[in-house]
Amino acid sequence: MLEQRVELEKILAQIVNGAKEVIEANAAIICLLNEDGTQLYAAAASGISMGEVKQELMPQLLLDEETLTRKFIVLTNANSDTLIADLPAGYQSCLCAPLIAGEKQIGTLCAYATEPNYFKEKKSKQLMLLADVGAVSIVNARELETLDSLRASRDKFIRIATHELRSPVTIAQSLVRGVIKGYAGKLSEKQQDVFGRINRSLDFLENLVNDLLDLAEGQTLDIAKNKEFVLISASIGRAVLLIQPQAEEKGVKLSYQTNSAELIVWGTAEGMDRVFVNIIENAVKYTPPGGSVAVSVQVAGEEIRVEVSDTGIGIPEKSIPLIFNEFYRAPNAKEGGEIGTGLGLNIVKDLVEGFGGKIKVRSKVGEGTTFVVMFPVAGD
Amino acid sequence: MSKILVIDDSLDMQMALRMPLEAEGYEFFAACTGEEGLEKVKELEPDLIILDVMMETTTAGFQTSLKLRDPNPDSEYAAYRNIPILMLTAIHTTTSLRFGPDETYLPVDDFLEKPIDPDKLLEKVENLISK
Secondary structure, three states: OHHHHHHHHHHHHHHHHHHHHHHOOOEEEEEEEOOOOOOEEEEEEEOOOHHHHHHHHHHHHHHOHHHHOOOOEEEOOHHHOHHHOOOOOOOOEEEEEEEEEOOEEEEEEEEEEOOOOOOOHHHHHHHHHHHHHHHHHHHHHHHHHHHHHHHHHHHHHHHHHHHHHHHHHHHHHHHHHHHHOOEOEOOOHHHHHHHHHHHHHHHHHHHHHHHHHHHHHHHHOOHHHHOEEEEHHHHHHHHHHHHHHHHHHHOOEEEEEEOOOOOEEEEOHHHHHHHHHHHHHHHHHOOOOOOEEEEEEEEEOOEEEEEEEEOOOOOOHHHHHHOOOOOOOOHHHHHOOOOOOOOHHHHHHHHHHHOOOEEEEEEEOOOEEEEEEEEEOOOO | OOEEEEEOOOHHHHHHHHHHHHHOOOEEEEEOOHHHHHHHHHHHOOOEEEEEOOOOOOOHHHHHHHHHOOOOOOOOOHHHOOOOEEEEEOHHHHOOOOOOOOOOOOOOOEEEEOOOOHHHHHHHHHHHHHO
């Protein structure tokens, strides 16, 4: 969203600077019409500060009905014309071209000069041409903005839909677990097998819903706005603590080593937790019993390096470039029978990059995998 | 026989809780809204309340627990203040609240994560009732 907004501002600046230069005016201003087309507001200026534009020119332009009726206006002598009487002292000539895209006027492009009778026919034509080209690029940039807000609505839809999905999945899981544990009466071997399969499918569905929720949240969450200082060792500590029982149950040794406890990065605590829970959980998941997962934190120059190394099944070379893609799962990960949606690493990458970091992976099938996450040390 | 009151708006979730609880010999009662739950607390004087967070409104469970634990001595529910409350949540995904035994702003005795694991449920129930 922000990027597109910047894009529109950049285009407006280019047009207004271009106009001032080409027409050899002292100042140029772009005014855009508001949504219902009744008012103009100053959107960009060159050769005059926006502060001056708003205070000095706007009341004048708002009353200027001619610029609202697609007319090209040439004012040559301020002394004889009330229309530019409110201009800042010194401007005596004004040239206004309507910005028209398709059938619709979207605003005006105006140039000002201190000299009376300054704008001649050639300059008027040049300004008209600039206005025509400018209007098209402004409309394009605005359409991109709309597209972006459409994407935001889609993400919002996913978030709501998944919240609604989660509830029935949770209920079904709770019921099936009760049945499997025999609380609804003794099950035959065949029934036990069938309910076991239902349970596995439901667990997968739960994972999928949770991951989709994370993904939608990660994409809609304005990370930049919510950033804070995060103690990275505390975040990793929480993740290790959370996954330790899983590791113990599986017979995988999970260890965590850090030399400095006070490392701070710029991010969100929740997002950072999600990153490490995801990576460490993956490591434990794809490491056979008897193996180990080692987590370490180091500082290298201005960078904090977190490494998560396992002695697991590894990632085939061909799959390495694909593992951060949405829904991708390496073939040996699927064969192992572990539940996974293929969304986890995609979420991790989004978050890490959102926090200004990088993520890399080294792996060898049958030997293990190391994920390296790097963040810049947060400045004072 | 200990009486357990489940306050949850989903009849299916009530069933999921009922199976293990009745199998272990607890007497099971249920209410579908916070308000109905509060009425049943007065009527039944249960030994334990299992409370869902999101019911008729997203915070109905919180409001119910706050009413039950109102420290005001004239509170309508003063007589039931010591009944233990087990709250059902899906903390990880539905709220960003950090729950913990040291959090006092939410007056409940313990939490149980959804989906319900029946063995964990029974362990927590036994623990809370024997207190």
